[in-house]
Amino acid sequence: MEDELQLAMADLDEEKTLMLVETRINTGYTSMEIVESCRRGIEVVGMKYSDSHYYLSDLIMSEEIFKGVMRILEPHIPVNDSDNGFTIIMGTIEGDIHDLGKNIIIYLLRSSGFQVHDLGVDVTPERFVQAVNESKATILGISVLLSFCVGSVKKVVDLLTEIGLRDKVKVVVGGYPVNQEVKEFTGADYYANDVSEAIKIYRQILEQGACSVSK
Secondary structure (H helix, E strand, C coil), rough: CHHHEEEEHHCCCCHHHHHHHHHHHHHCCCCHHHHHHHHHHHCCCCCCCHCCCCCHHHHHHHHHHHHHHHHHHHHHHHHHHCCCCCEEEEEEEEECCCHHHHHHHHHHHCCHHHHEECCCCCCCCHHHHHHHCCCCCCCCEEECCCHHHHHHHHHHHHHHCCCCCHCCCCCEECCCCCHHHHHHHHHCCEEECCHHHHHHHHHHHHHHHHCCCCC
């Protein structure tokens, strides 16, 4: 069965997308299910852009539609105000300005009670490390979409090691080009290339109860 919401998002049909989101909220779908359908649609937009069927303006349009989706969802997501003791630093690595996936994850993490500090996009390795040091964060999430920026993720991990913070923070790298090879090259503890997997990883770290030496 085709996912109407995913197709509407992929077709950049704003009116239909927002209507379907409203309908799904009223028929018992969870926020995560709705976000995941939209994410898959956005992924199709990205593939069409890569194949030159869509243009940069279409990518921007997909982000604007998703912002509208999140505005609808926000009142329906119960915010957990509890402090679970985990502070997360997140940002998109230097040279990369893509933040849609990062923003989705941050939104869902905050609703689960995580304290998340968003550094934004085009963040230098030095700024990541400074933020970890100042906040005493136990988790560092680094987003990367452009393959040529992966080397800067490795620099973040190397800098953490140099100043003695590496064993105090779990590093999660996420984005379209990320895989096991990228994880090993950068020295990250975990990797994820979709929203659902990323949320599972952050919750897994929480359940483990401590940030020990990387696996």
